[in-house]
Structure formats: structure tokens, C-alpha cells
Amino acid sequence: MTYQFDFAALLPYWHEFLQGALLTLQLSAIATVLGFILGTLCAIGRADGPRWVRFLVATYVEVIRNTPLLVQVFIVYFGIATLGFHVGADMAAVIALVVNVGAYTSEIVRAGLESVHKSQLEAADCLGLSRTQIYWHVVLRPAIERVYPALTSQYVLLMLASSITSQISAEELTAVANRIQSDTFRSFETYIVVGVIYLALSFIVRIGLWLFGLVVFVRRRKLGTAL
Template sequence: MQYSFDFAPVLAAWPMFLDGAIQTLRMSAISMIAGLALGIVFMLMRMSKLAPFRMVAIGYIELIRNTPFLVQVFFIYFGMPTLGIKLGGEEAAVLAMSLNCAAYAAEIVRGGVQSIRPGQIEAGRALGLHTLDIYRFIVFRPAIRAVFPALCSQFILMMLNSSLVASVSAEELTYMAQTLDAQTFRSFEIYFVLGAIYLLLSQFFSVALQFIGRTYFSYPTK
């Protein structure tokens, strides 16, 4: 093998990787929040007694979960301009990530809500709790607590899948690596470092989400 390994050009370009990592973190965090909020809306529609709401939610969830994420990104970025809706690479990426996350979050949260026993809701009503408080403290919070590990896994998977949005010129981590590769042709070194950075980002999100879980969804100790 005649290839000579040289990480110097990669290490010299650390500002590019740092900027890309920050962009990836920002886009992923926005998509997580938006995806969870939208997922709860679709979960409520999915469990609604009104058939039109159920059909729309089921159709959306099945469409997103049974089509490749890259196709969804391409549809938003390349297809929607045909309808007069033109988005930049970053906007299209965040929208695609949010919509994709929402479909999976809807089903995960629905599983948590369905695990709540009807007797708990009846007990809340017997205590005179307001309907909003019942859903907030007796339904949604315990449901999120029950499925929080699954949500965390889905969020981290979405962050890793964000590498695909480089295909629409969203200037995140993988896009920066591709740009550097075109300049230096040090593919092995660049993508080795890129993989290591994604590993670190995954660990960061894991620790951050565990902290959120302990802070907001853990059982009281007293």
C-alpha cells in the first residue's frame, strides 16, 4: 500500500468541523423540539374519535415511516418549488427532519399514552382536577416518562441521519467534510475524523437527554 496517511490538513481545518458540528447540533435540537410537538398533535389525531382526523394521522405516519428519509428531503427541496414553495438547504433540512421525527414520535408517545390505565384518569376526575391538569400530570407526563428512552434513541438516530441533508447543500457537519475532501483529497482521514465527531455528538446528546429525563421525568425521591 503506497498511501501515506496525513492528518495535518484535517486537523488544520478544525474550524470547519467545529462550525459544522455546531450547525448539526442546532438543526437537530430544533428538529427534536418541533418533531416532538408535532408528534403529540398527530398522536392526538391518531387517537381521536373523529374518523377524518384518524385517517389523516394514520396516512401521514405510514407515509413518513415507509419512505426513505433522503427521498423526503429531496421532495421538500427539489419537489416543492414546483408548487411555488422554495426553501433553502437548511430550511428544507430542518423541515424534513422535523416531519420525519414527528411520525416516529407520534407512535412512540401513543404507546406511552395507551399504557396509562383508565382508572388513573377517573381518579384524577374524582379528585376534582381540571381536564388540562389531568392530561398534563396523569396522562402525558407519565406517558413521556415511560417512553423517554425510546424517544432518546429516536432523537439520536435523527441526528445521525442529518448527515443526509448534505445532499441539498445544508451546511452541517457532513457537508463541511465533503467540502474539505474536495479540497484536500484526504478521504480516509476526513471521514475517519467525521465518524469520531458523530460518535462524540451521539454521546453528547445521550448525556443531555439523560439529564433532561432525570430533571423533568424522574419519579420524586421524597
């Protein structure tokens, strides 16, 4: 049995592929920024917060890391509607992605915080730096710089994982592909094209984060190790 590829049947849908790819990048960018903020705050709370804060953060991280993202997406999307709040699929997708990646970011950043030696804190204290200055210049920035490659990989995975939000009708790339293959009956060709697009998006996200690392982390720029 031979199969005749017909990619020409997908050409009329190029603008839909483009719109899906752009929405995928948009969802990923918003979730990355908000997830980083949430994860960093959780990491700080778990490292230096009171016992009840450490307990809450630890519970949040363990629950999220040990349940499927798809289940989390369903809980957010249908749970919010059950409570009487009506949000669109895209908003629910962002919330679910932020909650998910925030837990993973928390653990990555916490590892960076724990890598800061106590002697550095003592030296900063001897120099008369305030607690805020110590945490920002001696703890937080160096910690994030050390774990930046791991954060980069996590956010690339986040972009790929956003395909799961197609299950709640978020019109990202995978949802668009599902609709196109049902219209054209060219499933094989459609998902080959989508796979290539996701590969390109992964390179775009990685390069973008690499450039961001060059701007933010001067030492890594000098060493050529922004990722």
C-alpha cells in the first residue's frame, strides 16, 4: 500500500497555521513571565518564609508536579465556570499554564538560592548592606543566573506543553491543526507541518531567551554562556 503525500491541500490554510503559531507564542510568553514571578516568589517563601508559608508552597509544588497538566487545565477551565465566573478558553489556558510552570520554576529557583554559600551572606552583612540589597544582589540575581539554562529548557517545554490547551478549544497551533485535518482529511501531512512549526518555534523561543540572557547577565555574556 502506497501513500501519496499532498501538502498542496494545506496551502489555503497557511494563515490559520500562522495565527495558531502566534497564539502559541503569545500564550507561552504570558505564562513564562507570570510563571517566573510566581515561581520566584514561591521559592523565596519556601527558602526564607515562615513555617506555614513553606508548608503551603511545598503542598502546591507537590500537587502540581504530581498531576497531569491536562487535568489541571480541565480543573481551571471547568472549575472557574462552576464557581460562576465566565472566562474564555485562552484565559483559562494562561491560568493553567502559569500555575503549572510556577511550580517547576519554584523548584529550579530554589535550587539556585540554595547554591549561594552562607559566607557570601556574611560578607555582604559585614559590608553594611541592607537585607533587601543582600537578597537582590548577593542571593537572587546570582541564583537565577546559575539556573538560567534550566529555566530556559523549562520554558521551551512550556511552549510545547501549551498544545494540551487545545482540549479546551484554545485556538493555538494544535487546535488549528485538528480543525484543518478534519477539513482536508490529510492528517499525516497536517501533523508533519505542525511538527516542523513546533520545531521552529522551539528554536525561536530558545534564541529569544538566549538573547535575553546576554542582555541581563553580563558575566555570562562575557563568558559566552548565556544558556
